[in-house]
Amino acid sequence: MRADHAYDHDESVPHTHPEPGVDPHPPLPRLDRAVRIGIGGPVGSGKTALVAALCRALAGELRLAVVTNDIYTTEDADFLKRAGVLDPSRIRAVETGCCPHTAIRDDISANLDAVEELEDTLGPLDLVLVESGGDNLTATFSKGLVDQQIFVVDVAGGDKVPRKGGPGVTTADLLVINKTDLAPLVGADLAVMDRDARARRGTLPTVFQSIAKDPHASQVADWVRHLVAHRRGDAEAHGHDHADELGRGPATAGMR
Amino acid sequence: MHRTAYLLLADGRFPSGGHAHSSGLEAAVVAGRVTDLAGLEQFLHGRLSYAAPVTAAFTAATHLSATRMGRAPSFAESDVKVPFLSLDRELEARTVSPALRLASRRQGRALLRAGRLTWPSELYGHLPKHPDGPHQPLALGMTAAAAGLSTEEAAQLAVYGVLTGPASAAVRLLGLDPYQVQNLLARMAGACDEIAAAAAAVAHKSPQELPAHAAPLADISAELHATWEVRLFAS
Amino acid sequence: MRALARIVAEADGRGGTRLARLRGEPPLQLRHTPDGSAAATVHLIGSAAGPLGGDDLRIEIEVGEGAVLCVRSVAASIALPGRDGSPSRTTVTATVAAGGELRWLPEQLVAAAGCRHLASSTVELAAGARLLWREELICGRHAEQPGDATVSTSVDYDGAALLRQSLTVGPGTPGWDGPAVLGGARATGSLLTVDAAAPPAPPAVLGATAVRMPLTGAATLVSATAPDAHVLRGYLSTGERSPYGG
Numbered sequence: 001m002r003a004d005h006a007y008d009h010d011e012s013v014p015h016t017h018p019e020p021g022v023d024p025h026p027p028l029p030r031l032d033r034a035v036r037i038g039i040g041g042p043v044g045s046g047k048t049a050l051v052a053a054l055c056r057a058l059a060g061e062l063r064l065a066v067v068t069n070d071i072y073t074t075e076d077a078d079f080l081k082r083a084g085v086l087d088p089s090r091i092r093a094v095e096t097g098c099c100p101h102t103a104i105r106d107d108i109s110a111n112l113d114a115v116e117e118l119e120d121t122l123g124p125l126d127l128v129l130v131e132s133g134g135d136n137l138t139a140t141f142s143k144g145l146v147d148q149q150i151f152v153v154d155v156a157g158g159d160k161v162p163r164k165g166g167p168g169v170t171t172a173d174l175l176v177i178n179k180t181d182l183a184p185l186v187g188a189d190l191a192v193m194d195r196d197a198r199a200r201r202g203t204l205p206t207v208f209q210s211i212a213k214d215p216h217a218s219q220v221a222d223w224v225r226h227l228v229a230h231r232r233g234d235a236e237a238h239g240h241d242h243a244d245e246l247g248r249g250p251a252t253a254g255m256r
Numbered sequence: 257m258h259r260t261a262y263l264l265l266a267d268g269r270f271p272s273g274g275h276a277h278s279s280g281l282e283a284a285v286v287a288g289r290v291t292d293l294a295g296l297e298q299f300l301h302g303r304l305s306y307a308a309p310v311t312a313a314f315t316a317a318t319h320l321s322a323t324r325m326g327r328a329p330s331f332a333e334s335d336v337k338v339p340f341l342s343l344d345r346e347l348e349a350r351t352v353s354p355a356l357r358l359a360s361r362r363q364g365r366a367l368l369r370a371g372r373l374t375w376p377s378e379l380y381g382h383l384p385k386h387p388d389g390p391h392q393p394l395a396l397g398m399t400a401a402a403a404g405l406s407t408e409e410a411a412q413l414a415v416y417g418v419l420t421g422p423a424s425a426a427v428r429l430l431g432l433d434p435y436q437v438q439n440l441l442a443r444m445a446g447a448c449d450e451i452a453a454a455a456a457a458v459a460h461k462s463p464q465e466l467p468a469h470a471a472p473l474a475d476i477s478a479e480l481h482a483t484w485e486v487r488l489f490a491s
Numbered sequence: 492m493r494a495l496a497r498i499v500a501e502a503d504g505r506g507g508t509r510l511a512r513l514r515g516e517p518p519l520q521l522r523h524t525p526d527g528s529a530a531a532t533v534h535l536i537g538s539a540a541g542p543l544g545g546d547d548l549r550i551e552i553e554v555g556e557g558a559v560l561c562v563r564s565v566a567a568s569i570a571l572p573g574r575d576g577s578p579s580r581t582t583v584t585a586t587v588a589a590g591g592e593l594r595w596l597p598e599q600l601v602a603a604a605g606c607r608h609l610a611s612s613t614v615e616l617a618a619g620a621r622l623l624w625r626e627e628l629i630c631g632r633h634a635e636q637p638g639d640a641t642v643s644t645s646v647d648y649d650g651a652a653l654l655r656q657s658l659t660v661g662p663g664t665p666g667w668d669g670p671a672v673l674g675g676a677r678a679t680g681s682l683l684t685v686d687a688a689a690p691p692a693p694p695a696v697l698g699a700t701a702v703r704m705p706l707t708g709a710a711t712l713v714s715a716t717a718p719d720a721h722v723l724r725g726y727l728s729t730g731e732r733s734p735y736g737g
Contacts, residue, residue, distance in 0.1 A: 280671060284670045289670035289674050295670055298669030298671070299666070299669060299671045300666070301669060302667070302669045302672040303667030303668065303671050303673030305659075305667065305672075306659075306671065306672055307671075327589065329580060331665040345651060345652050346652050346655065349646075349654050350655045350656070352656065352704055352714065353704050354705060369546075440640060464652065467645070468655035469657050469658075470657060470658045471658075471671055471701075472658065472672065472673060472715070472716050473670070473672055473700070473716060474671060474672070475702070476700055476701065476702050476714055476715070479694055479702040479704060480696060482694070488689030
């Protein structure tokens with residue numbers, strides 16, 4: 001553990017797993033377009049906070065834009081702008097007709113249109129984050145819409161969530177267990193969540209984080225950086241995969 | 257194969273973005289004009305009498321032009337685009353609400369995306385280019401032609417879509433009993449068939465002569481809806 | 492009854508407009524009502540009630556280069572059923588040359604119980620022509636169900652379609668007064684403004700059931716529904732007044 005890290009660490013927070021060196025996914029296809037990452041998860045698990053944290057961490061180094069399927073008010077836009085996180089012109093809201101699942105999985109046309117409109121108006125992008133509407137554990141993104149997906153659950157939702165599984169927890173490219181700072185308050189056992197997530201996800205990575213303590217979501221930001229570098233074909237990104245990156249990057253400073 | 261193509265294109269699960277459009281029902285619900293099954297029935301009768309004849313006639317006319325073009329591929333490029341340009345302009349002149357023009361073009365763009373990938377064809381390239389996409393009836397007529405359907409089937413698909421979009425939105429927005437809503441749609445089936453047959457019968461006419469039915473509240477509530485800060489449906 | 496009225500307006504060469512032709516026949520009587528402006532104003536003076544079923548009334552209008560013609564009526568027209576149930580028809584055709592302007596601002600059309608009426612207008616505007624066109628339809632006289640009426644408007648600008656609208660009300664059309672069409676309103680109408688020199692007005696909400704909409708082209712349409720003719724006129728006001736009111 002690096003003592004010089006910017007945020008405090010709780011020794012009880014499990015480390016990111018699986019062990020470095022194994023990535024079960026084939027590399028992203030080299031396409032001449034932005035990396036698209038879906039961010040899904042139940043209502044209140046912290047999807048929007050994660051989007052804001054990623055924007056905070058990456059807006060200065062990547063050309064990025066956000067498509068949100070959540071109910072998005074001008075107050076939300078103002079909040080992100082005031083926080084210096086992202087200019088409203090880089091955010092598109094998509095109406096889902098009360099079907100948040102459908103819009104990201106079965107009929108992705110409105111989201112594809114939103115991504116294309118952003119690319120048309122802003123020019124080439126490195127990264128598009130697609131935030132799903134708040135949903136339950138069964139929501140997943142179509143591969144026609146995103147390259148990789150992050151599923152966000154929080155400890156306040158109960159430590160049995162990883163055990164319940166569901167496509168989000170089981171198959172997401174990255175599982176984020178959020179609000180670890182609340183674990184003692186809600187009586188959630190992070191070790192149980194860690195064990196269940198491993199059981200459900202096999203070799204797929206999981207991150208435990210607290211945006212309250214780490215406002216830049218450092219581990220997730222590094223995972224994203226790696227994907228973007230990989231898409232660009234950066235030589236540096238070759239030779240190790242994202243699990244490797246997660247295992248070695250500065251973000252792991254917070255891990256045991 | 258032919259019949260299955262018809263069912264695929266009619267299916268609400270066909271990924272052409274329709275689920276996000278309520279065709280004015282969300283605005284009518286929020287304004288308190290539709291609160292129950294009886295209100296939905298009145299709403300759908302209005303859509304069937306006013307929106308469906310126009311949508312279906314432009315769908316059928318596009319289909320007919322596309323099919324004729326498919327049979328005579330030697331047409332000069334400039335000749336073949338004329339009917340579609342004219343259909344586009346005439347439909348634009350019938351769609352007085354800018355919010356509805358945008359909703360129609362966005363749905364057309366989504367349908368075109370799905371159509372091109374489902375039934376690849378050179379026909380799609382003849383649709384007039386517009387940054388927001390082709391009008392939905394033009395995209396539907398073209399997709400139906402690429403899928404090998406008849407003009408009558410294209411018109412029927414258009415009428416069916418006019419009704420099932422808001423009916424499905426009503427189930428979601430008002431929590432209506434889905435069996436009762438299906439029963440309502442089934443009771444309207446005869447009227448739907450008549451409107452579709454009438455639309456197919458005028459498909460050969462010049463675009464200027466096609467129906468131009470206007471429903472004032474459709475335009476007015478679409479404009480109001482577009483000003484809302486938070487919408488669950490795109491239109 | 493069949494009747495034809497004809498109005499031809501021309502620039503008088505002194506900045507005003509003269510009426511080169513002004514011809515009507517019963518029940519379509521016309522009167523030139525000079526108001527001191529550069530425009531020529533003509534009032535339609537209909538009979539007390541009508542059109543009646545079986546009537547076929549035509550109005551032809553030509554506005555020449557640089558001329559400004561305003562057409563009004565002294566009272567609402569009331570479409571009534573005829574004895575044999577045949578439909579009534581009013582047909583207006585108008586052409587406006589470059590630099591010319593037509594203001595079509597008649598009083599309301601009332602679709603009385605049992606009527607079968609078709610009001611159909613075709614306007615051809617040359618490039619640079621201006622137009623103000625108001626249609627107001629009242630569904631029935633006081634507390635009465637209307638008959639069937641259609642108001643159909645077709646406007647071309649410089650040879651291309653600008654507006655095609657056909658509004659049908661009455662018991663012959665399922666859903667006509669329902670939540671997708673009029674929502675129980677008894678009055679509905681629109682005001683079209685075409686002026687290539689004026690910047691297009693952005694969309695605006697003018698009231699709970701009234702909006703202003705830019706068309707594709709140099710035109711703006713105000714569309715409204717209202718509980719009565721008075722409220723409707725408030726939405727569709729042009730800021731001008733007729734000497735007969737309205």
